[in-house]
Amino acid sequence: MLTAAVSEVALRIHLRDTHWERLHPPLLEVGTYAVDPEPYGPPWRTWEECGAQEAAARGIFAPSGNLSDGPSDTVLLAPGDMRGTTLILERAAGYCMGIDGRDGPNLACLSCDLPVGTRIDDCGCWQVVRLLPQAIVRLPGPPERPVMDWPELLGSSALWQRLGEYRDIPAGVALAHVVVAAKGCPVEVAPGPAADLLGPTLAALLPARxxxxxxxxxxxxxxxxxxxxxxVPVHPQTGEMWQPSGGAVAVPVEATLWAELASPTHRVRLPTVGGLPTGVERDDPLPPHPRTRFRPSGDAFRRTLARLPAVREPWLREIYDRGY
Incomplete structure (x- = not known):
């Protein structure tokens, strides 16, 4: 078994949440990989079976569905980067459009027939391969991609990628971090895109006073x-948070979403004056208006809170249990 992934990147915060019954793209770019420290896959145990103490030792501090007793530190990569594997057909079950990994490792090495990982590509799932850590041997290969500094990153197209339509997920993660950083106080968002994104939900979660x-x-x-x-943004390659000067409390935001908030005109460029010449008609439809106001993902919000120790404080546990 060989893979073409040579550059490690930070684990995408999109991983834990998806849009139900929609086909998703690959989670990772071609040629990159990431390591997931959390256990994944069967067998599963309920929160009650594990107990709060064991769950806290795993980094989960509030009831958050069933917990996996599968392997930790699985290596994630794009399905197209896999070489030399075959599907284990009796483990290739799914919901409706692909394989969801419910039966455990479903990829076997063509050379030795041993299970080496799990391919996932069903609807409502990010397309990804999870390799078992014990099945991996690192071989010499091309050098990893150099880490871009922030000016280089913002000046390139690296942040303007195809996961932008799922920005409700990083917005839900950011919302959770804002609520924790506020420590129960109401939050006034400075006018601009950030206020449009988070302001209404923050006002509902932390009423004005x-x-x-x-x-x-x-x-x-x-x-x-x-x-x-x-x-502040989190670097997509290193996972390090940009550090502000002064005494402000930094709240991490996925870099693509942060760039959209910092430079909203970069995402959609529209003419500021004028229009189509007389007699010229559009040959493409206008973009559809959203049916509902954009909201940060409630699932991503709760899942993030469950992994922050502060959720054990009574005021925050009440918000967690209530949701929005």
């Missing part, structure tokens, strides 16, 4: 912010 904390945007290429809480 005295002692509100200001939430702003900070990061590479932006000036200083007088806000007490600042949304």
């Amino acid at each position: 005295e002692g509100a904390k200001r939430l702003g945007l900070a990061g590479p290429g932006l000036g200083g912010s007088a806000a007490e809480l600042v949304l």
Whole structure:
């Protein structure tokens, strides 16, 4: 078995959440891989069977569905980067459009027939292969991609990729971190795209009263912010959070979403004046208007809170149990 993945990247926060009954693209770019520290796959145990103490030792601090007793540190890569494997057909069950990995490792090595990993490509699932850590031997290969600094990253097309339509997931993750950083205080979001994205939900979760904390945007290429809480990007290659100067509390945001908030015109470029010449008709339809207001993912919000120790505080546990 061989793979073509040579460059390690940070684990995408999209991994834990999806859009139900929709075919998803590969989670990772071609030629890259990431390591998932959490257990994955069967057998599964309920929260009650594990107990709060064991769950906390795994980094989960509130009831969050069934817990896996599968292997930790599985290596994730794009399905197209796999070589020399074959499907174990009796383990290739799925929901409706592909394989969902419910039966455990479903890929075997062509050379030795031993199970080596799990391919997942069903609807409602990110397309990904999870390799068992004991099945992997690192061989010499091409050098890994160099880590881009922030100016290079923002000046390239690396952040404007095909997971943008799933931005409700990183928005839900960011929302959870904002609520924890606020420590129960209401949050006033500085006017702009961040207020449009998070403001209404924050107002519902943390109703207005005295002692509100200001939430702003900070990061590479932006000036200083007088806000007490600042949304900052997480580097997609290293997973390191950009550090603001001053005493503001940094709130991590997935880099593509942060770039959209920092430079909204970069995502959709529209003419500022004028229109089509007289007599010229459009030959493409206008983009459809959304049927409902965009909202951060509630599932991603709760799943993130469950993995933050602060969720054990009574005020935050109440928000977690209530959801939105």
